Amino acid sequence: MNEFQLKYGCNPNQKPARIFMEDGSDLPVEILNGRPGYINFLDAFNSWQLVKELKEATGMCAATSFKHVSPTSAAVGKPLSPALKKACFVDDIEGLDDSPLACAYARARGTDRMSSFGDWIALSDECDEVTARIIAREVSDGIIAPAYTPRAMEILKGKKKGAYNIVKIDPAYVPAAIEHKQVFGVTFEQGRNNYRIDRSTLDNIVTRNKALPEDKAVDLIISLITLKYTQSNSVCFAADGQAIGVGAGQQSRIHCTRLAAQKADLWHLRQHEKVLSLQFAQGVGRPEKNNIIDLYLSDDADEVLAEGEWQKNFAVRPAPFTREEKAAYLATIRGVSLGSDAFFPFSDNIERAFRSGVSYIAEPGGSVRDDLVIAAADAHDMVMAFTGMRLFHH
Numbered sequence: 321m322n323e324f325q326l327k328y329g330c331n332p333n334q335k336p337a338r339i340f341m342e343d344g345s346d347l348p349v350e351i352l353n354g355r356p357g358y359i360n361f362l363d364a365f366n367s368w369q370l371v372k373e374l375k376e377a378t379g380m381c382a383a384t385s386f387k388h389v390s391p392t393s394a395a396v397g398k399p400l401s402p403a404l405k406k407a408c409f410v411d412d413i414e415g416l417d418d419s420p421l422a423c424a425y426a427r428a429r430g431t432d433r434m435s436s437f438g439d440w441i442a443l444s445d446e447c448d449e450v451t452a453r454i455i456a457r458e459v460s461d462g463i464i465a466p467a468y469t470p471r472a473m474e475i476l477k478g479k480k481k482g483a484y485n486i487v488k489i490d491p492a493y494v495p496a497a498i499e500h501k502q503v504f505g506v507t508f509e510q511g512r513n514n515y516r517i518d519r520s521t522l523d524n525i526v527t528r529n530k531a532l533p534e535d536k537a538v539d540l541i542i543s544l545i546t547l548k549y550t551q552s553n554s555v556c557f558a559a560d561g562q563a564i565g566v567g568a569g570q571q572s573r574i575h576c577t578r579l580a581a582q583k584a585d586l587w588h589l590r591q592h593e594k595v596l597s598l599q600f601a602q603g604v605g606r607p608e609k610n611n612i613i614d615l616y617l618s619d620d621a622d623e624v625l626a627e628g629e630w631q632k633n634f635a636v637r638p639a640p641f642t643r644e645e646k647a648a649y650l651a652t653i654r655g656v657s658l659g660s661d662a663f664f665p666f667s668d669n670i671e672r673a674f675r676s677g678v679s680y681i682a683e684p685g686g687s688v689r690d691d692l693v694i695a696a697a698d699a700h701d702m703v704m705a706f707t708g709m710r711l712f713h714h
Contacts, residue, residue, distance in 0.1 A: 322346050329358045348493035349464070353477050354485035356462055360440060362389050364464040367442030368489050370394055370549040375444040377518050377541050380561075383424035383451075384546075385431075385439040390554075390569065392439065393431035394546045395562030396538070397424040404430070407590045409606060410454060419450040426454055427562040432583055433610040440464075447472045455479075459607060466491040515709055517544045522682055522705040526694055529703045532680065535561075536657055536703075540682045543659030544711065550661070552712040555669075557584035557676065558657045564588075565676075573662070577669045580658075581676040588653055588677070589617050589646060599635040616641060653677030661711040663687040667696035674700045684710050 323340030324347065337358050341347055349364070356364065363386040370391060374382035380396035397420025405411040408430025416422050421443060429436050441455060443465040452472035455463065462485025463476065476486055499512050521544065522537055532540075543556040546563045550556065555576040557565035565584030567576035589595060590613060598616070600609055612633050615624045621640060624630060630637045658673050660683040670693060673681070681697060685706030697704045 321350075324351065326358050326361075327355065334358075348490040350488040352468070352473070352486040352488050354462060354480070354483050356485040356487060359388070360462050360485055363387075363440035364442070364462070364487055364489075366549045367391065367440060368464050370545060371442045371444040372491070373517065373545050373548070374542065377516075377545060378538055381421045381424055382444040383421065383428045384442050385425075385428045385436040386442065387435055387439050390550045391428075391546050391563065391566060392435040393428045393563045393566065394542060395424045395427035395431070396542065397421055398427070398561035399423055400426060403591050403596060406596050409433070409609075413450065413454060415450045419448055421445050421448060422450040422454055425451050429454070429458060431562060431564055431587055432566070434614055437607060437610070447476070449475065452476050457606070461485060462487065464489050513548065513711075513713075515548075515711075517541055517548065521707050521709070524685075524706045524708065525703060526685065526690075526706050527697050527702060527704045529698070529701050532703050532705070536655065536680045539657035540659060540680055540705070543657055544682055544707070547659050547661040547713075548711045549713060552661050552714060554661045554713075555580045556659045557581065557673075557678070558659070559584075559655065564656070573660070573665060574668050574672065576660075577658075577672050581672055584656065584676050585650055586614070586617060588650060589641075592641070592649055594638070594641050594645075598638055601631070601633055601635050604633060617646070619643070650676065655679050657681070659683070661713070663690070663710075664693050665689060667692045669693075670696035670700070670702070674702070679703065681705070682707055684708060 322344055323338050326337035328335050329337040339361055366389060367384050367386040370384050371382040378396050382396050384394040385392045400423055408426050410416055410426040437459050439460050441463040446467035447465045448469050449471040452475040456475050464487040466489055476484055497512055501508050519537055522540055539558040542563055543558040546556045547554050550566060551569040553570050553573055553576050555567045556563050557580050564587040565580040567580030570576040612624050624633045654677050656677040657680040658678045663684050663686045665687050679702055681702055681704040
């Protein structure tokens with residue numbers, strides 16, 4: 321099959337639409353179920369590249385959750401603590417500890433559950449039954465993976481009344497070195513971004529503190545590979561084998577950092593005992609729980625805690641999580657990693673990152689204010705590597 325007809329493009333009025341191979345060769349994918357759309361395939365091909373490169377760089381299986389051509393998170397297959405299992409809504413999944421791939425997707429989906437609602441999934445390895453069981457109960461548009469076990473296929477085909485999008489990718493496929501796209505009838509041409517991110521990318525440490533543990537190097541690699549497939553400008557926080565906050569598509573670097581930091585803070589707060597012990601009212605669904613937790617952790621908590629409202633959300637009225645309590649808890653967080661797809665033009669990014677527990681940074685360098693950025697990192701005893709490579713993606 322060298323082309324696939326799509327229902328429409330980005331929007332219903334954009335017809336005709338298709339994906340095809342210009343040279344007449346076969347597409348590197350098989351549509352095993354459903355009918356993926358234009359945006360689905362944009363997500364599929366970007367997300368597949370991300371997990372493929374993550375596995376190559378770390379040696380661990382990887383998963384990502386994509387929405388609108390940017391990852392909400394990406395993760396490798398590290399085991400989850402009991403608290404993290406509960407925070408990711410997978411503490412009841414049997415066999416989770418025996419499936420690194422399921423652990424990777426549980427992390428990726430659990431990081432920013434509101435953004436992941438209706439996600440596109442990419443897996444670096446064959447989808448197994450445990451991973452499929454997690455996916456089966458989430459609202460999701462589709463999945464791309466190199467293979468599926470028979471039981472996983474059976475489970476996934478049951479989603480969306482049998483219409484769930486399941487795509488199989490040829491893992492050996494290598495695209496052409498030159499890529500093209502059209503904008504306003506004009507054809508653009510560029511070399512494909514085949515820049516390889518690995519441990520050596522972090523060799524140029526420019527701060528006084530040069531102690532970069534291997535697990536933190538892995539987190540920095542995860543953040544950088546995630547950024548490689550995130551709409552720019554972008555900044556990515558990572559910890560414990562997963563991206564925990566992605567600030568994508570912002571015009572200002574500091575806004576990227578603030579957005580990513582806010583998401584990372586929420587990820588940490590979701591693992592606080594006050595959140596883990598919430599007792600929801602009977603009948604409250606999984607997506608509703610995400611919204612309730614988000615409001616509970618916000619400055620608008622009265623929307624779910626006020627008299628007459630809490631009864632709709634909780635079986636037992638929870639104590640408020642005060643701003644002071646949240647700040648005190650977040651102040652204990654350290655060891656977070658941060659990647660940036662371009663240099664930090666001002667030290668304000670470093671100061672904001674520090675408030676969200678960042679201790680390790682990877683960025684290209686090359687700003688006229690690099691000395692001020694390095695000085696800010698040194699003031700907080702951070703480790704910062706200059707990669708020398710920008711990672712814009714559009």
